[in-house]
Amino acid sequence: MAWFRKRARADRGGWPLRAFVFAYLGLFVVLPLIAAIPPLVREPPSQVWEKVTAPQAVAAMKLSASAAAVGGAINTIFGSMLAWTLVRFRFPLRRVLDALVDLPFALPGVVAGIALMALYGPASTVGHFAGPEGWLGLHFVKIGLPPLSLTGGFAALVFANLFVTLPFVVRTVQPVIADLEREAEDAAESLGASPFQIFRRVILPQIAPAIVTGFGLAFARGVNEYGVAVLVSGNIPYESLVMPVYVFQRLEANDYTGATAIAAVLLLMALAVLLLTYAWSQWRVRRVA
């Protein structure tokens, strides 16, 4: 049998293929990651810590995390509605709209950024309408609110995240909704449950793991967004300067230790939320099963 087993193994490509895969990853992914170590150890830890806790860095971290969380939460709700609509309804152009959901994933950040500026920026019709001199803005000021600006400031960051993270939520929730058994909803309805009860007791428990995973993916994507954020937010320190932009500015200023330290925090932030949401949904799935 030994010859047979050897041939079966050769079918699968054997060790040269595996060596190629590891060498490629080593050269193009692991080597750059290793290169992040020297800048962090070259200077004493207290100085590195100082750069991480610099007021502007902390403000950028808070802004990034809160914008990604708010944007992710809004998209989790609206994205799930959209996923449900795309699964349950049959209407003209449904396939086109379904394909449109993926566009933010494929469309370059700069392109999306200038498009959002042209459409909702201060010079646009919508921007003027909502801005300090427009109808909506004036009414906002009258009741004591700041005029709404979809570009520039925190609202712009959230808005950028809404665009960028939509496909991640929809594509995570959509297959789970497609697999739902409608008989369970029908049974609940025939037993007299209200639409809200059906949603709360029948649908939500089944799609909750997917929703949480979708939020995790959206957060990780949103916190890393550069292209749309840099164009739309105005990049004002303490107000709208997010972490990826701050990393870039530190790099431009030749502060490699600061850039690397903030980059490490950003990567850990994205990975932590990804792992936590993934672990929670796995635990949830296992507990239900």
Added chain:
Amino acid sequence: MSRKPLPNSGRRRFRLLPILIGLFAVTYLIVIVGLPVGAIFYNAFAEGREAFMDALRDDETQHALKLTVMVCLAVVPLNAIFGLAAAWVLARHRFMGRSALAALVNLPLALAPTIAGLLIVLVYSPSLGLLRWPINTANDWLHAHPDWQQRLHFDDVQIVFAFPGLFLATLLVTVPLVALEVLPSLEQLDPTEAQAARTLGATGWQTFWRVTLPAIRWSVLYGVVLCTAKAAGEFGAVSGVSGRLIGETNTLTLHIERSYAEWENTKAFASATLLTALSVGTLIVNLLLTRGHAKRSAS
């Protein structure tokens, strides 16, 4: 006791709430995604067709386009070959460290693009990079031997602020794309066909080219198209390593940002239509792909 008609699964009662949710969701999608795409084309042609064509014929635009095409030509084939190999190894091999490999393949997706640019600078910068010693040694040697410089048509090794840096940064960001598209279809593939080919005497390569690759060709195609779109549209990673020398290291995305910042709207949006067309192309491939899947599972 109220008598409600039993809902039957064929025809459902007309209900207002779901319709409202549906209308709202579709409006949301159009406001967030649909209108911005329309705005790109609208602004590109705002000054007329002639201005649009002039913006595309502009020297800077032409150079940026060529540079982006060259980066794609260098990055995509490499990542396609790697993607096939990595998906194959992940689907078929069982070995220690397999989950570490899976995590490593996925990692670039969690990396902010500006971090990718920073990392390339940290490896290849001649002043402080991890590999500064070999780079500087090679350059010293080349500068000491002008005859070799001429013979090799090569003045010095430049990576950061030059084409290799753009290539490496784009590659790092797009490493997982083909692999992650191919992996699911390779895992679903029924191995009996390949086994049959083997028992009929085909070699491993023949089996791969004639049996396995045709079966997964659509996901490979989609992965390649997606990788091309992402490589062409890469912005954060290349802005860190490019230095933005106009006519030298200004890629299409950097050109768009610069034109927009300099109030040359038509130039910015005309260049943006090229990248938008590419990403709409990936959507069309995806649409055809899922339709193909639906047909296959229906038959």
